[in-house]
Amino acid sequence: METGISYFGNRMPKHIAKDLVDIKKHNCTYVLHTCSEIDQAYYPGTMKEIVKISHDSGLKVQMNSWAVGGVFGGEAYSLFVMQNSDEVQELSNGKKLPAACLNSKKFRVFLKQFIGNCVSYGIDTFFWDEPHFYLPWHFGDAPGDYGCFCPNCKKLYREQYGKAMPKKQDRTVDEFREKCVASLLNEINPVLKRGRVEGAICVLPKLIEGENSGTGDWDRVASLKGIDLFTTDPYWTMHLKRPGFNVEEFVRRNTVNALAAAKKYRK
Ligand SMILES: [Zn+2]
Numbered sequence: 001m002e003t004g005i006s007y008f009g010n011r012m013p014k015h016i017a018k019d020l021v022d023i024k025k026h027n028c029t030y031v032l033h034t035c036s037e038i039d040q041a042y043y044p045g046t047m048k049e050i051v052k053i054s055h056d057s058g059l060k061v062q063m064n065s066w067a068v069g070g071v072f073g074g075e076a077y078s079l080f081v082m083q084n085s086d087e088v089q090e091l092s093n094g095k096k097l098p099a100a101c102l103n104s105k106k107f108r109v110f111l112k113q114f115i116g117n118c119v120s121y122g123i124d125t126f127f128w129d130e131p132h133f134y135l136p137w138h139f140g141d142a143p144g145d146y147g148c149f150c151p152n153c154k155k156l157y158r159e160q161y162g163k164a165m166p167k168k169q170d171r172t173v174d175e176f177r178e179k180c181v182a183s184l185l186n187e188i189n190p191v192l193k194r195g196r197v198e199g200a201i202c203v204l205p206k207l208i209e210g211e212n213s214g215t216g217d218w219d220r221v222a223s224l225k226g227i228d229l230f231t232t233d234p235y236w237t238m239h240l241k242r243p244g245f246n247v248e249e250f251v252r253r254n255t256v257n258a259l260a261a262a263k264k265y266r267k
Contacts, residue, residue: 004030004062011039011046013053020057031059032127034066035118036076048121055122062200063118064129069107070099073130073202073233080110089134089148091141092167097134101148102180102214103156112188119195125229126192128185128201132213133177144168153180174212181214182224189226200229205254207239222261230267232258 005028010016023031031054039047054061067074070081080100081088087104089097100107118126134147146169157165157176166173185201192199201224203215215221222230234254236247261267 002029002060004028004032004060006032006034008034008066011043011050013046013049016050017053017057020054020059024057024059029060030062030124032062032064033123034074034076035063036066036074037068037079037114038076039066040114040117041079044117044121047118051121051123060124061122062125062127063121063123064127065111065114065118066129068111068114070097071102071131071133072128080107088150090150091134091136091145091147092149092169093142093145094149095141095145097147099134099147101150101152102131102133102184103148103150103152108184108187111184112191115188116191116195119191119197123197125198125200128199128227130202130204130233131181131184131215132204133180135213146173148177156180174216177212177214178217178220182220185221185224185226189224192226198228199226200231201227202231202233203258205232205234205250207242207245207250209253218257218261219264222265222267228267230258230262230265 005023007019020031033050033054035047051061065072067076068078068080070078078100081098084100084106085096087100087106089099089101091097115126136145137143149165154165160176161172189199201221203218203221204213206216221227232254234251236250239245239250
């Protein structure tokens, strides 16, 4: 069994080195270092050094794209979104969103470069951290609206389904968004393979079965060629005040389903 922990919020190697000793002492085999847009803009040399001292401590290294473009998990802001307001997602009610469109060519070029940089730091595994389309409930938008409803996505939808994209999310929209996420992963995963880096993915857990923000079909994600590790992260604290929420049911269901998808595709 491999055990690991995520590490973030500190970019001072001499302090990190001490923490890594502690992490190793607690029987971890790997550490996940978050990498944000700010890290790559201002501390690329430090990120490389962090990977090296982690290896020197006897730990394998995973790295993610920490909230990059506002489409992955993480508590960081996106410079790409601030600088590219024409490439962001739109809600079906017309509101522009603080998240890059997953179908934006410019964003995909940026992300490919970003992940290529992570690979160049010498990591063992790249961690696709909760790739998703905008979550309206998470940011206080009406639950009936969804994204991305930008002109580019509407055009792609029409090309694939021969009709206009509906204003309300339905099963076809779910499928379209799943295909968009899969196409993004398929486009970038070769960067990992060329660098001999493993591809891990963590899909968002489902509060209820059928919930879908682009990775709802776990079979579709787990079956992707470039994905070596499949997982989910049923954090429960933010849901505790939801009426009828049952922690044990939530964690158990998502864990059992993740394990089933991983086993099915030998991930
Ligand atoms: Zn879009």
